[in-house]
Amino acid sequence: MLIRRPYDIRPSEITGQTLYRDRREFIRAAAALGAAGGLAAAGLLAPGQAHSAAKFADLRKGPFATDETLTAFESITNYNNYYEFGTDKEDPAAHAGKLKTRPWTVKVEGEVKKPKTFDVEELLKLAPLEERIYRMRCVEGWSMVIPWVGYPLSELIKRVEPTGNAKFMEFYTLLDPEQMPGQKMPILDWPYVEGLRMDEAMHPLALLAVGLYGQVLLNQNGAPVRTVVPWKYGFKSAKSVVRIRFTGEQPKIAWEMAAPHEYGFYSNVNPKVDHPRWSQAKERRIGEFRKRETLMFNGYADQVASLYSGMDLKKFF
Ligand SMILES: Nc1nc2c(c(=O)[nH]1)N[C@H]1C(S)=C(S)[C@@H](COP(=O)(O)O)O[C@H]1N2
Ligand SMILES: [Mo]
Secondary structure (H helix, E strand, C coil): CCCCCCCCCCCHHHHHHHHHHHHHHHHHHHHCCCCCCCCCCHHHHHCCCCCCCCEECEEEEECCCCCCCCCCHHHHCCCCCHHHCCCCHHHHHHHHHHHCCCCCCEEECCEEEECCEEHHHHHCCCCCEEEEEEEECCCEEEEEEEEEEEHHHHHHHHHHHHHHCCEEEEEEEECCCCCCHHCCCCCCCCCEEEEEEHHHHHHHEEEEEEECCCCCCHHHHHHCCCCCCCCEEHHHHHEEEEEEEEECCCCCCCHHCCCCCCCCCCCCCCCCEECEEEEEEEECCCCCCCECCCCHHCCHHHHHHHHHCCCCCCCCC
């Protein structure tokens, strides 16, 4: 990933928490008025833009939540990396609106006993949706705290029954240059591909996310369904996923193919392993001016360090 310009700080970044409380009040009020539990908005989802504001009701609070200040909704939805829609941070918000997220299917295949193509509406109901408040750290040196809506990726994995040969999973973003004009540019070998080792994908922190701040994902954040892997750099979390493949071999991920010296398969957040072009020791939380120390595994070491015991994390970066 290239750093195109110094980080801009928006006045709107300051507003997050208050807006969120108001939004939560709204959700509670809507639920009290008789919206059914679970995904209150499910039946209201319409093709195109209309579904973008749909709210989830009765979200259960998931584990691992950080109590750090949430990043403003306006920043999470306007400061994005989604190269299919351009390389500037504002491009995804400006151009992703055209992406048609209904109908949408996710094909799950490869080393599984029960391969299946899931309609996204089915995926939304596969397991109880939770709010998961996670720190996210981009390899470029900025971070956010995002209240995701989703459920553990393991819920999907269990249902397709991986075979003994499944060692890794690949996640593919939609390939459609007509809807995703960035794919007409040779920045990456499209479609965007990411990968996880099976034990990483099964870890209870890893999510299949469908929303944030209690509402359906906006396209710029990877609607209608994306992965979220909070102890790794942001690019490991693939947006707008259409295909998941279980495999015996370590996948070739998009960024590794583009720049193998800069981006490795594991990409665990690690303040001691610098990017060849910049230090990873510190980060700037969007909405703050000071720099923070970057934490090993993005602060999730207690949960995930055991996955990598005995591995040389400088070699497997
Ligand atoms: N398909 C796709 N997924 C992607 C990217 C991308 O360019 N294309 N960018 C990655 C990077 S570098 C980051 S930091 C996160 C940003 O997610 P957010 O915009 O929802 O914060 O998405 C990741 N997933
Ligand atoms: Mo990133």
